[in-house]
Amino acid sequence: MTTTATSRPEPGRPSVAVWKFASCDGCQLSLLDCEDELLALAGRVRFAHFPEMSRTSTGGPYDLSLVEGSVTTPADAARILEIRRLSRRVVTIGACATAGGIQGLRNFAAAGEYAAAVYARPEYLSTLDTSTPISDHIEVDGELHGCPVDRGQLLEVITAHLAGRRPVLSGSSVCQECKARGTVCLLVARGTACLGPVTRAGCGALCPSLDRACFGCFGPSDAPNVAALADRLVGDGHGRGELGRLLRTFNAGAGPFAAGSTALLGPDPEMGSPDHG
Amino acid sequence: MADDVRSIAVEGMARVEGEGSLHVSVRDGAVADVSLDIFEPPRFFEALLRGRHFTEAPDITARICGICPVAYQTSACTALEAACGVTVDSRIQALRRLLYCGEWIQSHALHIYLLHAPDFLGCADAVELAERDRAGVARGLAIKRTGNELMTVVGGRSIHPVNVRVGGFWQAPTREAVAALAGPLDQARQDALATVAWVAGFDFPDVESDYRFVALHTGDCYPVESGRVVSRGLLDATAEEFSYRVVEEHVARSTALHARIDGELTYLTGPLARYALNSRLLPEVARRAAAEAGLEEVCRNPFRSIVVRAVELVFACDEALRLVEGYEPPDPPAAACSAPDTGSVGAGASEAPRGLLLHRYELDGRGMITTARIVPPTSQNQRAIEEDLRRVVTSSLSLDDPELTLRCEQAVRNHDPCISCAAHFLDLTVEER
Numbered sequence: 001m002t003t004t005a006t007s008r009p010e011p012g013r014p015s016v017a018v019w020k021f022a023s024c025d026g027c028q029l030s031l032l033d034c035e036d037e038l039l040a041l042a043g044r045v046r047f048a049h050f051p052e053m054s055r056t057s058t059g060g061p062y063d064l065s066l067v068e069g070s071v072t073t074p075a076d077a078a079r080i081l082e083i084r085r086l087s088r089r090v091v092t093i094g095a096c097a098t099a100g101g102i103q104g105l106r107n108f109a110a111a112g113e114y115a116a117a118v119y120a121r122p123e124y125l126s127t128l129d130t131s132t133p134i135s136d137h138i139e140v141d142g143e144l145h146g147c148p149v150d151r152g153q154l155l156e157v158i159t160a161h162l163a164g165r166r167p168v169l170s171g172s173s174v175c176q177e178c179k180a181r182g183t184v185c186l187l188v189a190r191g192t193a194c195l196g197p198v199t200r201a202g203c204g205a206l207c208p209s210l211d212r213a214c215f216g217c218f219g220p221s222d223a224p225n226v227a228a229l230a231d232r233l234v235g236d237g238h239g240r241g242e243l244g245r246l247l248r249t250f251n252a253g254a255g256p257f258a259a260g261s262t263a264l265l266g267p268d269p270e271m272g273s274p275d276h277g
Numbered sequence: 278m279a280d281d282v283r284s285i286a287v288e289g290m291a292r293v294e295g296e297g298s299l300h301v302s303v304r305d306g307a308v309a310d311v312s313l314d315i316f317e318p319p320r321f322f323e324a325l326l327r328g329r330h331f332t333e334a335p336d337i338t339a340r341i342c343g344i345c346p347v348a349y350q351t352s353a354c355t356a357l358e359a360a361c362g363v364t365v366d367s368r369i370q371a372l373r374r375l376l377y378c379g380e381w382i383q384s385h386a387l388h389i390y391l392l393h394a395p396d397f398l399g400c401a402d403a404v405e406l407a408e409r410d411r412a413g414v415a416r417g418l419a420i421k422r423t424g425n426e427l428m429t430v431v432g433g434r435s436i437h438p439v440n441v442r443v444g445g446f447w448q449a450p451t452r453e454a455v456a457a458l459a460g461p462l463d464q465a466r467q468d469a470l471a472t473v474a475w476v477a478g479f480d481f482p483d484v485e486s487d488y489r490f491v492a493l494h495t496g497d498c499y500p501v502e503s504g505r506v507v508s509r510g511l512l513d514a515t516a517e518e519f520s521y522r523v524v525e526e527h528v529a530r531s532t533a534l535h536a537r538i539d540g541e542l543t544y545l546t547g548p549l550a551r552y553a554l555n556s557r558l559l560p561e562v563a564r565r566a567a568a569e570a571g572l573e574e575v576c577r578n579p580f581r582s583i584v585v586r587a588v589e590l591v592f593a594c595d596e597a598l599r600l601v602e603g604y605e606p607p608d609p610p611a612a613a614c615s616a617p618d619t620g621s622v623g624a625g626a627s628e629a630p631r632g633l634l635l636h637r638y639e640l641d642g643r644g645m646i647t648t649a650r651i652v653p654p655t656s657q658n659q660r661a662i663e664e665d666l667r668r669v670v671t672s673s674l675s676l677d678d679p680e681l682t683l684r685c686e687q688a689v690r691n692h693d694p695c696i697s698c699a700a701h702f703l704d705l706t707v708e709e710r
Contacts, residue, residue, distance in 0.1 A: 022318040025294045026343020026436045032391060033383075033435065035422040039414065042404040053391065054402030055291040055686075072318040102340045103320040114324035127319060148343060148436040207439050212447040215336065217437070245329065250340060 014063035014162050017049035019083055021069025021076050022103055022131060026148040027094035028052055028068050034151055041155075045162065060086030064161050067140075070096040070131045072103060077128070077137060084138040089161050092134045093154065095147035099219055100253035102147075104131040107253055108262075133253065142167065147217040147250035150202050170201045171222035174214045177205035186213050191236045193246060198224035198256065219251035226260035240264045281305045285670075285682050290689065292392040292402070294344050295696025299685055301670050311666040313659060313689060317696050326649040331357050331616055331640050332443050338636070338651065339437045342695055344387070347380040347432065348629030350441040351502050352636040356516070357443045360623025360640050361614040368607035369445040370502070371600055375455075376431040376438070377502045377627070378597035382424030382465065383435065384630035385590045388693045389472060390417025393583050396687040397479040413475065416468050420590065423458075423465040427597060430454050445611030455604045462601060466594035470566055473587040477570035481580040482684070484669055488577060488661060489542060490550035493628050499558045499592055500551060502627050506635075507554055508544065516624035520637045523652055536657040545661040546632030546654050547692060548585045549576055560599075563592040579665050579691040586693075616644035629654050631693040655694045662692050 018028050032038065032053060045064075049057045065087035071077050084090055092098050100107065106114045107130050115127060134140055144157050144167075153169060160167035170176075174196035178185065186192040186208055194213035196205070200221040207214050220226070226247070233243055244265035247257045285301040297315045301308065322341055326334060335353040339346035351373060358365060365373070390413075391403045400406040407414040425435035430450050432438025440447050491512065493504030506512060506519040514522060524540035538544055553575040556567065567588045576585055624637040632654025639648040669688040673681055 020296060022320055024340050024343040024346075026340075026346070029294075029343045029387075029436060032387065033421075033425060035418040035425070038418065039404070039407050039411070042407075047402075047404070051289055051291040051296075052294065053292065054404070055395075056401040057289075057291070072320070076318065101320075102322075102325065102337060105325040106321060109324075114321040115319075131320075147340065203434075206433050207447075210433050210440050210448045212439060212442075215439075217439075242330075245333065249333075249337065 013044070013046050015048040015058075015061075016045045016158070017060070017062040017065045017083075017087065018047070018052070019049070019065060019067045019069075020052070021067065021080070021097065021134070022072040023069030023094065023096040023101065025052065025068075027097075027146075027154075028066070030149055030151045030154050031066075034155060037155060041158075045158075062087045063089065064158065065090045066158070067092045067097050067134050068094055070100045070103060070133060071128070071137055072131045073127050075126070080134060080137045089141040090134070090138065091142040091144065091157055091161055092140050093144045093149050093157075095145065095217065095219060095250040096131075097134050098143045098145050098254070099251040100131040100133050102250050102252070104253035105248060106131055108248070131253070144169070145200050145219045145251075146202055153202055172201045173197055173221040173224070174199045174201055174203065174205050174208070174218070177201050177203070178208050181205055181209065183208045186211075193233050193238045193243060195229075195246060197229050198226050215246060215249065216257065217250055219254045220256040224256050226256050227263065230260055230264055283678075285678065285685055287682060287686055290686060292395070292690060293694055293696060294342070295694075297689075297694070297696045299666070299689060301666060301685055303670065303674065306674065308667050308670045311663050311670065313662055313666070313694075315696050322651060323649045326646050329646050331360065331638065331644050331646055332614075334638065334646065334649070335441055335443060336437075341651070341653070343436050344384055344695060345380060345629045345631070345634075346437045347377050347428070347441070348627055348634045349636075350438065351377060351627045352625045352634045354441065354443050355503065355625030355627065356623045356636040356638050357625070358612070358614060358623070359517070359625060360621040360638055361443075361616055362621075363444060363612050363614050365445055365612050366607065368605050369610070369612065371603070372431060372446060372449065372607060374502045375597055375600040375604070376428060376441070378593045378600065379424045379427030379431065379435075381501070381593040381630050382590065382597065383421050383428065384424075385586050385593065386417050386421035386424060388630070389476065389583055389586055389590070390414060390421070392693070393690050394476065394479075396683065396690060397476075397583070416471060420465045420468050420472070420594075423461040423594075426461060427458055430458060442611055444614040445607060445609075447610065449606035449608065449610040452604065452606060455601055458601050459598060462594055462598045466562070466591060466598060469587065469590040469594050470562070472590060473566040473570050473584065476583045476587050479583070481578060482669070482673070483578075484580065484672055485577040486579060486665060486668060488549065488553075489538075489544040490553045491538070491544045491546050491633060491657070492550040492554045493626060493633065494554055495558075497558070499555050499596070500628050501596075504626075504628075506626055506633065508538070509554070511542070512538065516626040516635060517622070517637070519626065520624050520635060520650065520652075523635070523657070525652070525656065535660055536652055537660065543660040543664065544657065545692075546657050547582070548589055549579065549582050550632070551628060552576060552585045552588070559588070559592055560595050562595050563588050566591050579688065582691045616640045616642070618642040629695075631655065631695050632658055653695070655696060658692050658694065662689055662694065665691070
């Protein structure tokens, strides 16, 4: 990475940088998926570093850095410090950047086990035994959750941070969104193992509207009661293995989900019993 | 003789999905070494899938790639349905193909307009291109939006759709919602035809390669979500049989597991391969567009892959329109799937926008995954891309360094590599700079 501070933000046209760590590219793709807004946005801000979009890259400082992905290598642990140094504001986007992502499942496994399972020659690798959110490494100015993030929320976050105001994002649960759109409660009506009561709003209660239980891709809501939900679902006949795995996906590393899954599964790295709903 | 050594290095290639770099060295006027290195951190999907229930694989593997999640979901579903001994009915198959067309439309439009065309027109990116040709870029974005709309109607959302499950879908979209796609798709098909004419006018370096093409083939339609794995004179295999033929090697310097057939043959998947093996199966509108663009039944110039991709864009819009018009909601929306209590094995292959994607799973008697193997397009194509680089550099030595660098980057982007995909089992060699 070349990070020489050679240019200053143009007055009135803030500079935005987009950075990738361990991730699937989907959250920064959300930006390119703003088909109706992309060209207008490019007129309002200067994309100073956005390799997925442009060959041109200018050095910092940057007014706003959007960071996708989690920290999984020693080099990336160093790179994020440099990005912090060069950025007026750092906002992390997506489950990898805010919670460690699906690759964070290695945090629950024995050290070195994953590399040995996938690679013939694990000694070639230079990778950490953990996948950690960006906020474990630097102070961040904002976090946008979701796997992937919602496009509308992403635009809100960009405009809010550039305007110096707080983005308008709900900390309530998917349950609230289900009620708002009038979707019949899958958990109450059918006893389906739904994470809606403990999952952050933002998707518009997409899965329940498709007859599918919420699987928590936006991570925990503010002050979720995971233990109470787990007790209820165990009482409804769901297995602890099934429920533990449900909490151990893209936001497995988020505090309330990690605590909930560990309480359900214990220290067993085998991910619990095979029961499923 | 330092003067005789010339090296081209691009650290952090732009306008590709994921993080990769490119190194070429030329010694005494001949290409000494080329490598496409991938420094995307590995994410260990094969390891983290072990111990998961088979029904979880489509959502987990979708997270390998945000650009082609439907490819991952589809290959996972077909592999796991095979493991369960289930064949989905024609309505589910048609809906799956429709969703996949949406992914082809958004991914091909993204690649043509935002990632690849700027190279041919001397622009750093699509924003700069829009300063010259705003209507052109707007056309590309409109096509892309239609692909995303289609994915949203069928899949719930365009990045990591939520409506896909092993056996089919959680809920069949309504007839009304699907019918409403016809207008935008008809417009997208017209825009795709304009795209073919637009890219056909680009300047293409005169380079041809003797590729060994590998693609799916069905015999009665252009391959998307299913088919046998075919290579002329070499291969006509089920996904399961193919999984034994493709051998991957973990090499220190090249950073990826390199896939080769029978452990020795380099091959190419993706639009050039699909087109070469299936161009006669394209619908009339796409075949005519290809002919007008000067394409023959096989195209071996990698730089003209942008034309082939545009022809496939016409196909995907036309095919989606056909499927929309014939849509019958599957009822039930998914076939019941349960894993045999004796344990089982299943493989599935589909055509991701950038090439063949193979999944293979072994399940225990409880339906838990014991072994997962995923062979993404970019690891299959990596050797072919490096051979292209060697050929391109050899024929472009008269260019100055900035021009040669751009030409090399373009040679990589010709194949729309998805480095995020490849990285899940990559050897990581971070170069400390």
